[in-house]
Amino acid sequence: MVLQVLERMQIDFYKEKNTICNSHGPIDLFRFINEVFDCYDLCPQTDICKSILSLSFKIISSFQTEFRKVVTEAEDMSIEVFCALTNSNMKFMSAMRTFIERVSGNAGLESTEVQQAISYQMLIKNFAEISNLSYIRIQELMTFNMNHFFSKVKEYQSFDIQKFMTEMIDGIGSVFDMLMGAYTKKLWKHIHDTFVVLFI
Numbered sequence: 001m002v003l004q005v006l007e008r009m010q011i012d013f014y015k016e017k018n019t020i021c022n023s024h025g026p027i028d029l030f031r032f033i034n035e036v037f038d039c040y041d042l043c044p045q046t047d048i049c050k051s052i053l054s055l056s057f058k059i060i061s062s063f064q065t066e067f068r069k070v071v072t073e074a075e076d077m078s079i080e081v082f083c084a085l086t087n088s089n090m091k092f093m094s095a096m097r098t099f100i101e102r103v104s105g106n107a108g109l110e111s112t113e114v115q116q117a118i119s120y121q122m123l124i125k126n127f128a129e130i131s132n133l134s135y136i137r138i139q140e141l142m143t144f145n146m147n148h149f150f151s152k153v154k155e156y157q158s159f160d161i162q163k164f165m166t167e168m169i170d171g172i173g174s175v176f177d178m179l180m181g182a183y184t185k186k187l188w189k190h191i192h193d194t195f196v197v198l199f200i
Contacts, residue, residue, distance in 0.1 A: 001032045002063045010070060010077055013084035019177035021084035026091035029063060030099055037103060049107040053117040056099075060118075064126045071134040082138050083178035089131035090180070093124055135183055138175065139190050146191065150198050 009025040016022055033056050040049050070077075071085055100120065104111045115121070176184050 002029070002059060002066070005029050005032070005063065006066050006070060009067075009085065009088075010074065010081060013081055020180060021080050021087060021178045022091065023081075023084040023088040025067075025085075025088055026095045029060070029092075030095040033059065033099060034102070037099070037106075040106065044107070046107065046109070049103065049109065050117055053103065053114065057118045057123070060123055061126075064123070064130065068126075068130050068133065071130055071137060079138065079141065079175060080178060082134055082141075083175065086131055086134040086138060086183055087180045089127050092127040096120065096123065096127075135186070138179075138183075139187065142175070142187065142191060143194055146194050146198060 005025055005028040008028065009023050013021045013023055036056060036059070037052055040052055071082075100111055100114045100118070103109065103114045107114075176187065179187065
């Protein structure tokens, strides 16, 4: 099931507000995790609950290992998918919090106890790191594209900066619409800094 989630994440996404790309991964992964926890209803014992949480941690941790490989090694994924994977961080965090609330409510455990059993802080940190790795892949692509635009400039004396910026933004501008606000700001800053370095 985990592999199926990852396979879908590499080819499929959906959009919010008609532009922001999002991954189906958080929904698909935690649908499966919640199905695993459904077993608790068959034998509602605290020890059973903790065993299920331990298994859930192993599933999510294994998923993160493969997820990390996807964002660092994939060569043929579309820019839309990379944007969706980058944006997935908040969705994974939200799905995880919802799962913890469900376990806490059903099993009568304190949420801190559930978080400890599933190593919540570590998993959240991992999702944030993977999201950032995906963003870095986008940033690398933007840098490559900017280098390509600059390589076409033959005579700096007659360099029309306004025309250049318009053409460059037309070429990469849609990426800004596909990312969530925080990543859009980071990407704008990166492009500005890269432009200054290349221009100088």
